[in-house]
Every structure is written in structure tokens, then in C-alpha cells.
Amino acid sequence: MKILVCISHVPDTTSKINFSDNNTKFDPTGVQFVINPNDEFGLTRAMWFKEKQGAQVTVANVGGADTEPTLRKALAIGADEAIRVNMPATDGFSVAKQLANVVKDGGYDLVIAGRESIDYNGGMVPGMIAGLIGANFVNNCIGLEVDGTSAKAVREIDGGKESVSTSLPLVIGGQKGLVEESDLRIPNMRGIMMARKKPLTVVEPVAVSAETSSVAFEKPAPKGAVTLVSPDNLDELVNLLHNEAKVI
């Protein structure tokens, strides 16, 4: 089985978010970048397929050269090779088209992406890849088993979960549950050394037009201070929620 894990390079949640050029560009100054958490769960599940079922695991990212440390980290965790499509990741649809092209060229059976990236939270890339290559698609995937060309998956739904059966080629939008947090791996020294020798191929993008484009950013208005209510005066809390906030 050939697996492609899509890796998004995102600011760590604890980073302060700032914009430059008159609020039209994200300012990466001082921002710590990480593998998108949803993708990391997927990558770890891919390692399981590699170790238990002999799968071959490639990681791919659409981005500039600045994202390579994130791909190297994925190689250090255990992926066999990496592909970077040399294009800034501007909108979900064009990223999905680049990745769909990588999937077609490489003949992957299983594509593991995250249900959303924590920067733009668009949640569109996995479904679009599936639509573009005509593969089956399971979103919010919290469990996956593959046997030959058939697959069984569990997905989170509002208020619970459901079990589904499907077949390869398959794309999943994965999240926590695919593996548990305690299963996530921190690259060790040997992994980091080996990652340096593993292939990281840079491919040029196919021509796409941007279906959507970013115009400007803004930050939410600063929040007012919290209104404290004494625990001895909870009538006041009920009153505020009813008359001021109007939510009960």
C-alpha cells in the first residue's frame, strides 16, 4: 500500500498572530511553526500501517522552502520520503489541485489529510482531493483499518460516531482518535540523522487559478473585562444572562 500523508505547516496555537503590509499578509516573524495537529495524528497512523502492513509512506506539502523543516520533522518521525510542491499555499482549492496531481503521479492508494488545518480552518483540502481524483472520502475520521483494498473507518458525527465500510483508493480527513495523543512520536536522534538522507523532492506546481483570494485580515475587537459576580449573589448572574446578555 502506498500512503500519502498531507502535511500542513501551521503556526503553533500559542503563537501571537500578527499581520503586515496594511493587514493584507500574515506576519511569520517570531512565530513557531509545527506540523498541523490533525495531520500529526494521521502521520502516526500511517507509521502503524508501515510497521504492521509494510506500507510505504510519503509526506507532501504545498509551500515555500521555509516549510522544509516541517517535512524533515515528518521524515524524522518515520516517513520514507517527502515531496514539496513549490508554491505558496494561498487557497484551499489550488492546494488541493496540487496535491491531487501528486496523488495521480505517485499512484497512492490511501491519502491521509487532517480534517482541517489550524491556521485557516478551511476543512476543504481532503474533500477536494477526493473529488478531484474520484476517490472515496471519509471525513472526521477517528479510526481506520485497511485489508487489501477494503477499508473500515469510524467517523465522528454530531452526538456520537458511525462505522463505515469503503474501499481504496481512499482519502480521509483525520483527527485525534486515529491514534491517541500518547501514541504521537517525538523524533529521536537516529530519526533526525536518517531524515537528512531521505529524499525530499521539490516539484514545480501545475498551473491553477485561485478560486478564492485573501483581501485583508483584521483582529477581533479587544474584549472588555469580565464581569465578576459573587458566589453569594447568583440571582445577579441569572439576571445578567437574561437581561444584559439575553442568552437565557
Add this chain to the structure above:
Amino acid sequence: MSVLVYTESEQGNFKKGALEVASYAKAVANQLGTTVTAVAINANDTSALGNYGVDKVLNISNAQLDNFNANAYAAAIKQAAEQESAQVVIVSSSANSKYLAPLLAVGLNAGYVSNVVEAPSSTSPFTVKRTAFTNKAFETTQINTDIKIVGVSNNAFGLVENTGSASAEAFSPSIPELGVTVESVDKATDKVTIADAEIVVSGGRGLKGPENWGMIEELAEVLGAATACSKPVSDLGWRPHSEHVGQTGKPVASNLYIAIGISGAIQHLAGINASKVKVVINTDPEAPFFKAADYGVVGDAFQVVPELIEKLKAFKAQQ
């Protein structure tokens, strides 16, 4: 030319989110000077849609669509969009709508923007405001394609009533191969889900153990709220995983979020920040949640919550 809206139902009844996206579609149609057509799949009674601005309903009734299937639903909505020459397609931010929308975008070759919080600021060019960076910012995004898909963030636009009535028409799209088959569903049907709830009551590690959740459930019941929890609570197995909210759990965009014994770590806040009003109950006045909340009680949950339940019961009895 029209605005098409997918109005989601469950067991034949429209979800509240369906009426919200219908309201949103009406606002867009007014801006464009056109009408609203809704697509309803296996809904019992579509008359309510007229009250939220829908002019026409395409009624799909098909046993193959009894279980949600993203591929089949996307194909049905695509055919409706084509029949109506829809210029804009509106969907909600429910898990199912977010599942089918990217497939629909590929099918219609349409630009899709999710998590949109306001009516378009302009229709030519077509620009919408959406949340980004897990609610730490907003982005104004322009959609450049002929057909546009807008995913509206839950509870962001609200319900806007309209006087009108919707005509209904049967619609029979062709259904593609499903590709993914549902084998079993494990879901509590008697409870309000986090996604649909207007109020969410959430408990953290400060509640000490699963045996103490009785008061959380009671508070939720009094308020007609869904119950949720912080990540460590589900990791410890005190509550089911489906209740875990935050960056790695479910997103919450309710009108009221009540956090009890939750410290307010950034990864927790990232997932619940889209809620309109936040209340925190915590013994520690230094807990970061107080910086994110609108109302706070510095106090012991084991005293505050039971008392709050009594006060709310009295309040509800008066109403």
C-alpha cells in the same frame, strides 16, 4: 439565476441551522436582486422555510438518502444548482455540510469559503468575512469563480423571519455510487448535540471525577443545553470523547458557553471562542479563562453549581 441553500434535516425535521442558512440565503438574494431556492432531502414538512425567506423548495425524497452520504448528497445538490442556474450556494457549518461542501465545490468548479460570519460585504467582487487562525482573526476573502459556495458559521447570522411562503416541487436527482456505506451508528438520540445547541455546559478537571457530573447534566437539562468537557476529562475516560471540545476536539459556536472547573488553556479556548457569551466558574481567580469570559464567578463549583441550578429553576418557573 438564484441563490440555492441546502437546508439540512434530521429524521425529517429541519435543524435550527437550516433556518439560519435560509435566513442568510435570503440576505444574499436581496443583495443580488434574486430569489432563494432550498434543497431539502427527505424532510417531512417544508412549509417553515417560507418564514425564513425561501421562495421555492426542491423536495428530494429518496430512501437511498436516508443515511447521510457526502458523495450522494453533494451530487444531489449539484444537480439542483445546475437546474436553478444558481450563482451562489449556501451551506451550514454542521459536520455533514462541511463534509459535502468540498465535493460540491469540485463538482461545480466553485470557490468555497467556510466559517463565514456575515452577509457578503460586496457582491461584485464577491467578498465575505470568515474566521481564521482558530478565531484569533478574521479574513475578508474574495471568491473569483462564477458559482460561489458560502459555508455559514453556526449561530453567526441568526434567524431572520420573513413573511412569505415557499412553493414546493419534487426533485429527483440521479444518485451516484455511494462509495462509503454506513454499517452502524452509535449516537445518543435523546440529547442535544454540541453542534446544534444554543447553550453548552462544559466541565473540566476541576470537577475531580466522573461521579460529579450529575450536577453538570442537571444544569444542562434546566437550560436545555448540551454537555461538553475539556480534553483531559475525556482522556481520563470521565466523559465520552464525543464531548471533548477545543482545538483537537469539537468546535463550539453556541450563544452561551458555561465553563466549570476549566482553566482556559489556549488550546481549549481556540475551539470555543466563537461562542457569543462565555461564563466561567472557577476557584482560582488567576485562571486564564477569566480573561476570555464575559461573566465569571470565583467560587467552588460544588457550591456554586447546585445553587445556580436552584436559581435557574426558579427563574424558569417564573417565565
